Amino acid sequence: MSDEADTVLVTTEGRTGRITLNRPGALNSLTRPMVLRIAEALTAWEHDPDIAQVLLAGAGERGLCAGGDIRAIHADARAGGTASADFWRDEYRLNARIARYPKPYVALMDGIVMGGGVGVSAHGSVRIVTERSRVAMPETGIGFVPDVGGTHLLARAPGELGTHLALTGAAVGAADALLCGLADHFVPADRLADLAADLATAPVSDVLPRYAGGAPEGELAGQREWIDHCYAADTAEAIVERLSRHGDQAAKQSAETILSKSPTAVKVALAAVRRARALGSLERVLAQEFRVSCAALSWPDLVEGIRAQVIDKDRTPRWFPADLAGVSGADVERSFAPLGPERELRLDGR
Template sequence: MSTVLARTQGAVGRLTVNRPEALNALDLRMIRAMRTALDEWESDPAVTAVVLDGAGDRAFCAGGDIGVVHSSAVGDPAVALTLWREEYRLDARLARYPKPVVALMDGITMGGGIGIGAHAAVRVVTERSVLAMPEVAIGLAPDVGGTLLLARAPGELGTHLALTAGRAGPADAVHCGLADHHVPAGRLAALVDDLAAGAAPEPTVAKYAEDPGPAPLVAARCWIDHAYGGATTVEDLLYHLEAIDEPRAREAVAAITAAAPTALKVTLRAVRAAREMSTIEECLRQDFRLCSRFLEHPDLAEGIRAAILEKDRAPRWRPGTLAEVGDEAVEAFFAPLAEELDLPGPDHLVHP
């Protein structure tokens, strides 16, 4: 069975990532199949919009194929670099697609799932949706243009989600700008039928949308903005968080201190840099630089081993403390590559 189902239904191109046994995680073959379908539909006048979803009821897309990344980190780096290069081109393609893309992010949507879904023209979550960029927990920084989205979230909420590997339910996803509408899962089929009949995507989705309820992060924003906004370093941030008498602040401290020190410092720098960016291409070029350097760093393979492969939840980070990660080491991640990520689009500048 194909791991990507590409077909037309009336006026829409239907693109389904179809690997439910792996939570629809993306591999290189899937990425290429999606780009092929998008290329074909762009010149097809019968297709007026694209609907992107995931097979099964557990996940839209849980990310990229982490097993491939681990094998590449301990073996041939070119394999993961090829995966990321083509994945980021797909992310940019979806963000710039000339026809509306409606992403139905029903279920788990993490990492690479954010890349293909959260840059779409119309982004839908359901009551089952859980969105996250959890990379710091495996010794990596958020990629797939995720830091651009997080940087644009209200106040310091995006920085909080990035450094804690935090999860956003449907209400938080809409509030933080990771999604546009909440549509109950039971109404998605009818929504797609209306789109297939030629209805305009944005007003049609809005017709099916419902209030997702209160966003937990709204209630937490006061202490989040205070702690993160007043911090210039991760060490400063932890100092501010530890002074807050709030259970969720203590949970944030625990999550941050469990993550890879190098990844934390690089991620904070990356989110702050993304605040000055205006295009997804800028962010994806930065992401490619960072992931290329993490591929050479021992924390990535170790983080995947501890969290996903052996699941002992006891990573041995190197270096093991924030104090050992100096500014020069962080800046080295952002230095230009010998071969930068080449992306089409309106922004052809490579920013140092």
């Protein structure tokens, strides 16, 4: 692995400030020093008249970023430490900063873009996907809940598409990312290097039209009928029942997928997306997500989910409670409880 100082490469190319996530062996997973380095670069460029725009990319061939370093979160949760909360506080502040950045923020969302990778890209002003893009918020599979402003983005997706993605953790390709509002433009992967080179000498508004085009056909547009009907149910149990009884095989598969996830995470994720719709601003949603993320550190499912999926890789998590019926409304409410004035995440613009 690279030295920590090299995990984010900050360079300038003409009038473009370039940020390259540089942990390809870990699929560019984010650490707290990486988050702070990105924030530092954005601060330096914000008032620099020689920098007109920012470009975010990932090193290696596999993707932009697979998310946060969940091995570190696993260790911290087991130890009862504060490192994860400290990381999330800085990460969510960065997510809000990216969304409000005064210069064009161009994110190349090529390959795998998940969790924290969505947070550093999908809040940008120019979000580019390719035929290789796989965009997801897969947190329910590790006993966690979509964060980094993910519930804000998913709450704003058409119909119930965001609820579907939040509960199943499904990864979507370029067309579906565009449909859900997670991206803005499609550019073929083999043209990204030329696009990035052109940004050194011209603004993205001039460059992008030469490269952007129509994305290959997606799946979700043809599934809207059953997604919007099934996920409009009042509870997670009712959603699963509707999916299970629907005639579409993809609906039945979605029910099975949800039932394989952490029951606690599924119920809290459903509540989080629905509450995000009412909260409005990204800052308010991030503050809510911070409460939920901190609460999740005490769930047995977070440690168990990461163990099963990442540490031991046996893919057989033992969730507690084991099913949706075992998660009470009070359990869900506790995940949204105030943290107290000293611990709450506070952001400008709330």
